[in-house]
Amino acid sequence: MKRAYIVLLAVFFFLAISALVIIQVRWINNVVRAEDQRFRFGVNEALKEVVSELERVETYKRIISEINPEPAPAGVDDSDNLSMQESAEARLLEKYGFDPDIRSVIINRAGRTYLLNSESLQDETFLENTEPEEQMLSAGATSRMTNKIISIENIVSRILHETPQLRDRFTSEELNTLVRKSLDAVGIHLEYECAARGDYGGIIYRTPNYSESTGANKYLRQLFPNDPVPGNNVLSIYFPKEDEYKFSQIAFMAISSMLIVLLLILLATGTFIVIFRQKRLSEIRSDFINNMTHELKTPIATISLASQMLADETIPQGSRDIPGLTSVISEESNRLKVLVERVLQTAIFEKARLELNKKKTDIHAIILRAVDAFKLQVNGRGGIISTFLDASDPMVTIDEPNFFNVLINLLDNALKYTTRTPEITVTTSGYHKGITIIVSDNGIGIPREHLKHIFEKFYRVPAGNTHNIKGFGLGLSYVNKIIEEHHGNIKVESQVGKGTRIIIHLPKEQPK
DSSP states (O other), X not given: OOHHHHHHHHHXXXXXXXXXXXXXXXXXXXXXXXXXHHHHHHHHHHHHHHHHHXXXXXXXXXXXXXXXXXXXXXXXXXXXXXXHHHHHHHHHHHHTTOOTTOOEEEEOTTOOEEEEOHHHHHOHHHHHTOOOHHHHHHHHHHHHHHHHHHHHHHHHHHHHHOOOOGGGTOOHHHHHHHHHHHHHHTTOOOOOEEEEEOTXXXXXXXXXXXXXXXXXXXXXEESSTTSSSOOOOEEXXXXXXXXXXXXXXXXXXXXXXXXXXXXXXXXXXXXXHHHXXXXXXXXXXXXHHHHHHHHHHHHHHHHHHHHHHHHOTTXXXXXXXXXXXHHHHHHXXXXXXXXXXXXXXXXXXXXXXXXXXXXXXXXXXXXXHHHHHHHHHHHHXXXXXXXXXXXXXXXXXXXXXXXXXXXXXXXXXXXXXXXXXXXXXXXXEEETTEEEEEEEOOSOOOOGGGGGGTTSTTOOOOBTBXXXXXXOSOHHHHHHHHHHHTTOEEEEEEETTTEEEEEEEEESSOOO
């Protein structure tokens, strides 16, 4: 698949993920608003029930007190109460069109109602027209019913016209009990703070921690709204942990939803990172195959040509340079062997952990051996290879053959990637835990954007389709692996057109 198609697919995928995130955020906002409305509705319903129950309880208590009045304390005259009762009865009689001074009531057979005084009862004419005894009994029952109606209306009249002070209409225990019961009934089991205000704004009652300056939402409800003249009595309530409560109601769904979206984003990101890496690895491997083909063709062609010359019978025996041809075949065979071994070493690194035979070794001696192996090639190009071995203690615990190959790879790269007269330098110095080895050159350098990739397997700095610089992209990968196995570290400093420095820090003693 082309890289452009992968990029386009990634763009569309992340646009879809972004749309999903926006939808999830809007959904969470809607859920938050719905939970807020549900909470407010529940609180208002609870307060409505509290106010209704307070009125009902008060009415019940007042009716009971009117029916069964408490006895007056000793020394208190009842004449005032009696006169108030009589005046109320007089107002009711006037309301029905009767003379307030007449108290006796009788109903005849036609259903007519008469109010009679004692003088009327002694009138013989009236007595002659009175109805039989049964009708008089009926009239007596109706009279008692009428008196009961008058009594009830009297009670209701006093309730309507006599409004007690707010502090006398309920107790703090009654209020708290009703509030708690009503909130529990609507499913709100939160601690609350409340206060009751009178007509002039004064607080009649409040809970111990009630505060006017709180930042919480306050819910207000008028107390006793059905009074004949409704006052400004208000019940105020708020919940200190309202926000935490609302969040707890939606926390699981909201957090789960966001975690799933985040997981999708991470999985998508990881998937496309892997896709791009695989794409790049595919390109690197393709380049590796091309380079390997080019590298292997040269020794194979040379060996083939030398073999044909040895086998060609048309060439006189004396004209054949048999020692030279066999030497060429041997050198090219060794070269081919080295190339194959590098590929095999890389495969071994992937399959299992490399087993090294580490022992105390003079690192300076190994460096000098590696430098001697390249002196002829460097001198052949008119260059120089210098050593400054300044480490006071060169004894280091290493695997000698593999570390020798590390130095060979570094020197080979220094020579191979230098287009002008080569100047290669190898220096050593000591530090408190081990030894530092630096291999520097005056080569073409490595662009900054490629420095972080040079230790990756098969990676080579892009050079188009040219193959003038031979290699598989395995040398530095092998070097990095061996240094890691020795618990050291390696870094690269390079400037394009000026050269490269490879810096190795190697501990003297290996961890057990």
